[in-house]
Amino acid sequence: MSAATQQSSYREAVRAGLHEALQKDSRVFLMGEDVGAYGGCFACSKGLLEEFGPARVRDTPLSESTFTGMGIGAALGGMRPIVEIMTVNFSLLALDQIVNNAATYLHMSGGLFNVPLVIRMATGGGKQLAAQHSHSLEGWYAHIPGLKVLAPATLEDARGMLLTALEDPDPVLIFEAAVLYPMEGELSPVITPVSIDRANIVRTGRDLTILSYGASLYKGLDAAEQLSAGGIDAEVIDLRSLRPLDDAAIIGSVEKTRRAIIVDEGWRSGSLAAEISARIMEQAFYELDAPVERICSVEVPMPYAAHLEQAALPQVRSIVEAARRMVVGNG
Amino acid sequence: MSAATQQSSYREAVRAGLHEALQKDSRVFLMGEDVGAYGGCFACSKGLLEEFGPARVRDTPLSESTFTGMGIGAALGGMRPIVEIMTVNFSLLALDQIVNNAATYLHMSGGLFNVPLVIRMATGGGKQLAAQHSHSLEGWYAHIPGLKVLAPATLEDARGMLLTALEDPDPVLIFEAAVLYPMEGELSPVITPVSIDRANIVRTGRDLTILSYGASLYKGLDAAEQLSAGGIDAEVIDLRSLRPLDDAAIIGSVEKTRRAIIVDEGWRSGSLAAEISARIMEQAFYELDAPVERICSVEVPMPYAAHLEQAALPQVRSIVEAARRMVVGNG
């Protein structure tokens, strides 16, 4: 990364990625609800309509299933569409197109037709938007063969993963954590794709591994800080890619620390955290000094009231307590 | 169960449940594509239109999202609808109604409005129906708080679980394994609801526990047979309810056998099997003599060709091999 980095927000980083993509490849276009005149419901595409025009920044009607399916068709037709589904909550309406078409075309056709489609959506709770607007279902998408699923937690990834996804011949879903849009940080002036092959060890540690992604990553980091004060040295890993998962990084770290906690905003049962726990069971069972723990959302439709919502979401305190149990508790 | 049992198929058992439900409660009605004039795409409702009339056996247009949502509304309005979505593959089109309405109404309303809705659908592969018609996504539904998810593997459950579900004040999804419809067996003449509180130990054993449900259960039983020939004594558990899961039964058995294999037709990553493995990790780690293994579908859109499809689905041989590895391999 170059020395002269610039100040930016996660939101601006996403916008910079979109801008770069539209500028460097005429096959790229952005399509979704309110991406144009409104500037994007999270202001991620502000100004792009004015700069690139209505043919390449396309406001759609409220028709999630069809404009997503049209993204598939346009990708098959030689374009590089970026479909924005405002939030994962509305992607349920487009799920048939994503699961039954985008993910299957290549295989059903015996390799004849690949679908170079990028779908972006915001995910997660924490903004008091209640039960229908607070889902964190990226783990669901990570279940589907044929899809790749990315979860940028940093500014560099928010900008770079979009460019990486656009170079991919197959459908890539990018989940942007809604609560991270205002996050400020440094961004390299060099706009390039980022490798998505490896998870990222954000903090190295000896005593246990905290695995997370997206907005929850920062809860893991806060917990690690608090733990270090108490003399517990936690390693924190940003998974970055949810499908495929970087088993080497996960297992490598757990073999070193012999303990793992997965922090995942999805509901506990059937969460991505469950998959990671199962993989550690399968690949590092004999290395473990304590059972892997999961810190997930409480299994309740998200309540509106702040105190209830916060109680439902993964809490730094719960991570810290679990870590203490594991390290002090045994081994 | 009475002595004088009668011969029946799984299909007829489902039909018997539907018949009983329509007969004993005037609030019950059946709604879905081709449930009437066609007799049900799997012939599960054959003759019901003639017997109960078009008001109670309602053929719908191809409008999955809306007739499912209408089931929610009708349930709120005092009825006890049974919505049939032909197969889980098409339920993706109704997912928004199921996840954002059926599962949330009670909580969002602070307990004011419950949704006594039953949704039935066929699930699973094995019939050479290829990538869009062979999904096994019940594990996805088991992720959603507010829903109950049942998977009848036996004739008694195919008939009785429907009646149990109709007594439930909240939405219940019933996944019937398409390959089981022709299965023949004995059925009690007494038509009653069945308890769904407990998983069922179908075969007791000492050496390891095979956990499964639906059509895969029989693969687990076949494997157990083969294993016993080789002197390995496997316990086989039919989970029956996928949400909630019967932790007591699962952990109880694993504490006894100290080894577990989960057989689940869902794709491996993010499967229900992952959730069960994670729970065993959390609740029985110190009892385990070997890491829990998962036998799931290979992560590929289901191919049409028989030899490829069979290679993609969980195989009895893989279960047997895994079991041998676990038991002989160590502990």
Add this chain to the structure above:
Amino acid sequence: MPDPEHAIHLLHQMLRIRRLEEKSAELYSAMKIRGFLHLYIGEEAVAVGVAQALSAEDAMVATYREHAHALVRGMPAKSIMAEMFGKQGGCCRGRGGSMHFFDIETRLYGGNAIVGGGLPVAAGLALADKLQDKMRLTCCCFGEGAIAEGEFHETMNLAVLWQLPVLFLCENNLYAMGTALERSESETDLTRKAASYGMRTAAVDGMDILAVVAAAGEAVSFIREQQAPFFLECRTYRFRPHSMFDPELYRTKEEVEKWKQRDPILMFKAQLFANGVLDEARLEHLEQQVAAEIADAVAFAEASPLEPVEDLTRFVYSERSPE
């Protein structure tokens, strides 16, 4: 012109909505109300006019922009305000918030935050009534943006095919967030679209309270007599941003000002003054009544306790057994 007292009643209802919404915006800035807040200011004549045609047994399914409907259908301002405060005294004990009001008394089945998501539910409620020979209807409110959704299409077809007693109330305020109707629909005459299903339809000036009262009255009597659905388009305008986060880049101040000339409350007030039905004293009295009601509501919301955190997982599954 209706009889004077009824006219005053209509004005009073519109004022209750207007002031409640203004206060809500204020409380949002004061961070007492959080999440999304979608205001109805400018559209009051629609909710009030339609409410006149509905009876107590009728049900309603609304959207996230439902404060007005909840209020005119008879939900106490207290429980509305407390819900927006996220307090236990709210209609949903603080679990729903601004977008999810529910009420058994007035048969309000939400408050739905998924555009189009309420349409099938409304049709299902009407189906239940039909199957139980209950002679009541369900009013289903949605914005013109919902018309592009597949569920609109599926529900129109089924409602007509099965002759369901639903009043489909389309609140056409010309924008879906920032998307103008003509940029989202190939056919902008929405009654034409609805009519293509064989649905009876009408369109009315949603800024003219008396016109809405009349149109809703006819629509509802058609539904009750024919036991068939009706699509009523009310042409109105949202004076405020879509929600509290909207920079309003998609429309001009001039356009908004032009529409404010047709403020349903200003126009009706003028009419009532002209007809001598209303005078300053009476208006002043009305405003005081409304101000008091809202002050009470806010006080109640402030005083209401929070739902205990221990109760977080209540209402995921029913506590009682089914009847």
Add this chain to the structure above:
Amino acid sequence: MPDPEHAIHLLHQMLRIRRLEEKSAELYSAMKIRGFLHLYIGEEAVAVGVAQALSAEDAMVATYREHAHALVRGMPAKSIMAEMFGKQGGCCRGRGGSMHFFDIETRLYGGNAIVGGGLPVAAGLALADKLQDKMRLTCCCFGEGAIAEGEFHETMNLAVLWQLPVLFLCENNLYAMGTALERSESETDLTRKAASYGMRTAAVDGMDILAVVAAAGEAVSFIREQQAPFFLECRTYRFRPHSMFDPELYRTKEEVEKWKQRDPILMFKAQLFANGVLDEARLEHLEQQVAAEIADAVAFAEASPLEPVEDLTRFVYSERSPE
């Protein structure tokens, strides 16, 4: 009446479909073909008639009932048959089967088994052409049952709103599995429904090959000239069960027999005999040609190897890097 050779060509195409389908049914009973098998017998005039209007550059998105379209668009019977056999020599190496034919050469983008699922994809292909100034169109085939799906509504609106060059080919065979049109649509005039989006439409007797040729020709020239979508309804009938599992409880033998009087092949043959364009010898020759083609296809399919099991996980993700 077109020139004699073209007329013979049309008959030949219809015969190729008919015999291929008959053979497929036979091979299904022989368990050489498995899964679902949806036959097109009775509807041949639609696929053949429409194909005359399409050019090589045009794309097609079809349904699970797509054997005929694949064949008339130029896919070799060999690769079709081998695909149904689940063999490596099939168009999709045996991974797709009867419901999922794909072909780069003829731009066939499936073979879609989700009713309505192909409509957005077709609109997207047309959007790509429009954005790249490619003067070609996409033909989107679907049954009348798909019209009830939300995606039909969303796609009609977007196709007209964005003026996309799509031929929406509605193959109205009066039944969606066992559900008759009048029991699933409140408005059974499908062109009326499509027209409500501002779409140009036409309906034609799908049993009359020459009528279909003419109607498709007009529809396609409209699309090419106006760069706008067109909805063409072909009224036809399925002589066989929906799939091989259908007991056909929902319609009478008499109804089926009545329609068989209007068999597109019988009617056209009679016409050609009457006009002296066809004689027994020529017909016999045609039938032999077709029989030979199909025998070859079956032999090829039989001889074709299976995809190696080791290759199971190929084509989940692309092997090549993007251009």
